[in-house]
Amino acid sequence: MATVVIIEDDSDHGPLMRDRLEHDGHTVRLVPGAVGAVIAADADIVLLDVHLPHMSGLDICRELRRTAATADLPIVTVSAYATATDLERAHQASSSRYVKKPFRLQHLADTVAELVATS
Numbered sequence: 625m626a627t628v629v630i631i632e633d634d635s636d637h638g639p640l641m642r643d644r645l646e647h648d649g650h651t652v653r654l655v656p657g658a659v660g661a662v663i664a665a666d667a668d669i670v671l672l673d674v675h676l677p678h679m680s681g682l683d684i685c686r687e688l689r690r691t692a693a694t695a696d697l698p699i700v701t702v703s704a705y706a707t708a709t710d711l712e713r714a715h716q717a718s719s720s721r722y723v724k725k726p727f728r729l730q731h732l733a734d735t736v737a738e739l740v741a742t743s
Contacts, residue, residue, distance in 0.1 A: 626668035
């Protein structure tokens with residue numbers, strides 16, 4: 625199983641995602657949107673909300689990619705928006721996957737399992 629870091633400002637979504645992934649046997653950490661917090665949590669995968677109050681999730685994604693310790697970390701960006709432009713921006717930020725809210729928790733769990741298995 626993996627250590628999953630969730631960066632999510634929605635007080636409903638974060639705990640729901642955490643509970644579902646812990647049910648699957650993962651260790652889950654809810655952390656603030658900071659690269660240092662991801663490194664300190666020794667993450668195997670990051671679930672990253674795109675629209676955070678203090679910094680764009682895509683900026684965090686780019687920062688994670690520029691940091692040696694997290695450059696190859698699977699990153700799943702999560703957002704309520706999924707226009708072609710949103711998807712392209714996530715791709716340009718080097719997001720591994722994009723999951724649109726609302727999502728089925730099983731879909732999220734399957735996405736995490738797939739990325740953990742291939743990384």
